[in-house]
Amino acid sequence: MADADAIAFLQKQTTADGTSLYGHLTRVLSKVLGEKPNEAVDLLETSLLVKKTAFEAQESAPLVPVSATADAAKTVATATLFGNPDLPIDPETGEPIESEATNDYEAEDVVGNGRLFDALGVGLGTHEMYNIALTLKKLGEDPKRGVQNVRFFGKFFGLYADYYVFETTINDMPTIPEAPEGSVPYEDNTGTNEHVYFVCNYLGGPMTQLPIVTPDQIKAARLLKKLLTGRLDSLVSTYPLFPGNEANYLRAQIARIACTTVLAPNGQFTTNDENEPEPNEEFEGLPGRDLAETSNWVHKLPHIKKQGRCVVHKREEPEDDENFEFTEEEQEEGPEPLTSVEDDTPIADGSPAWTPLYSSSNEGVKYQVGGLRSNLWPGAYVSGKDKQSASIYVGWGIKNAPFVPLPPPDIAQEFDQALVESLELPPKPEEPEEKEEEEEN
Known part of the structure; x- marks a missing residue:
């Protein structure tokens, strides 16, 4: 087989993820020449082993993605509805505990x-x-x-x-x-x-x-x-x-x-x-x-x-209240x-x-x-x-009727601060007479 035919064959044989053998060997050799490790042969074997493991993991992966934990719990709960439930085991005897008689309904x-x-x-x-x-x-x-x-x-x-x-x-x-x-x-x-x-x-x-x-x-x-x-x-x-x-x-x-x-x-x-x-x-x-x-x-x-x-x-209608009326x-x-x-x-x-x-x-x-x-x-x-x-x-538990939100409650009245001041504060003191006489002089 000529060199061109051999290279073409290596480039043609690809894995499931689209990587060819020629491309994989090229990246490994480039890494070896660039880093020049002491155990180059071991590095080549490791690269081939990792590639094989990844391919097998991809082949064994489920076609349908695994559902979330909450969905899995729902599935298990629904599955338990079918068939008879497993009876609990008595830890002392190791025998199943008899369940109570079912209710009639x-x-x-x-x-x-x-x-x-x-x-x-x-x-x-x-x-x-x-x-x-x-x-x-x-x-x-x-x-x-x-x-x-x-x-x-x-x-x-x-x-x-x-x-x-x-x-x-x-x-x-x-x-x-x-x-x-x-x-x-x-x-x-x-x-x-x-x-x-x-x-x-x-x-x-x-x-x-x-x-x-x-x-x-x-x-x-x-x-x-x-x-x-x-x-x-x-x-x-x-x-x-x-x-x-x-x-x-x-x-x-x-x-x-x-x-x-x-x-x-x-x-x-x-x-x-x-x-x-x-x-x-x-x-x-x-x-x-x-x-x-x-x-x-x-x-x-x-x-x-x-x-x-x-x-x-x-x-109850009171006896003494003549003006009582029901709402x-x-x-x-x-x-x-x-x-x-x-x-x-x-x-x-x-x-x-x-x-x-x-x-x-x-x-x-x-x-x-x-x-x-x-x-x-x-x-x-x-x-x-x-x-x-x-x-x-x-x-959804929603009634088909016009929804008119209730208005907010009335705003509270302002506190009558002026009235408080006039009642609680002491009267304004008068100016002393001595001060007035000095001002006249």
Whole structure:
């Protein structure tokens, strides 16, 4: 082989990173001639070894970059939802510790509800609904929680993390504290506090029980428009001041959204002698396409009054005060239970409160799914077919209404400094007579 052919061959044979053997040997020889080391042969062998190791490391590198630590934690948490968890080992005996018996609970068909929303092109998708169903199962079977009923409420988006919200009733309902003197009492496991809510930032992650909601928090939330951060202990830095942190603010938004957008097909519930909703055993369901009409849906939960409660609290009327009058909030009379959605007030721009949704524009298609989309709370949907129906919320927790910030408080009056000086300072002394006589002379 001629010298030109040999050089051409060495220049042609390149590695994966584009470096030829001729180029690599040229750089090594230049380094040897420039530095003139004592162990030139060892330097040549080391250079070839390093080049081979780098090439092998590049060949074995994963095609997909390794995700961040937070994403890896989410992946591991979601993976633990599948299969049976490993039992802890007793350090003394080395045997697995028997787990407690699972809790008995009731739940909606989460995967079936996901299919209803998929048919309408809304919701979170079948894949995520499967993971939600497993997370719900983990929450319901936890004997420490004591869940009786559980439902997937929805997903709130946050700036740094999201919230998956689960609506439950538990065996040991939380003890409602007494409200401060002079304020409106809290609802005792009824109305806005009828359910207990659990949230997690990612499916399979740790669950946190949200606190109860107070009337003052609901009234303050109505005056705000704020994005969630995804951190429950974050401060809600707003004006007017919100009485609580982000966990309280999220709980107030859940109560407002639930009482407005959680619906039931007309006829699924009836009212009893105490004017409270109860299931109707004779309900036969409605065709899916009929459930795209507002006249076929009713509000399942009671309306929140201006007072921040579902049931208005009235003060005791004093016997001696003839001029006593109830406030406007105490005189409010809300809508009756199971009010039709057709009577909902349109939003600010005049659009209807709800928009119909169909799984197909063709009326002749069988087994259709129908539903409604809330225009007041973007991200709230209801869907149904026959006897199955569901409600879900997927959004930022922002109401579609004009936001008018409250004006700042009145400027405090200036301190009457002149009056203070005239009252507190001693009178000005008169000039002595001797001084006056000297001036005359």
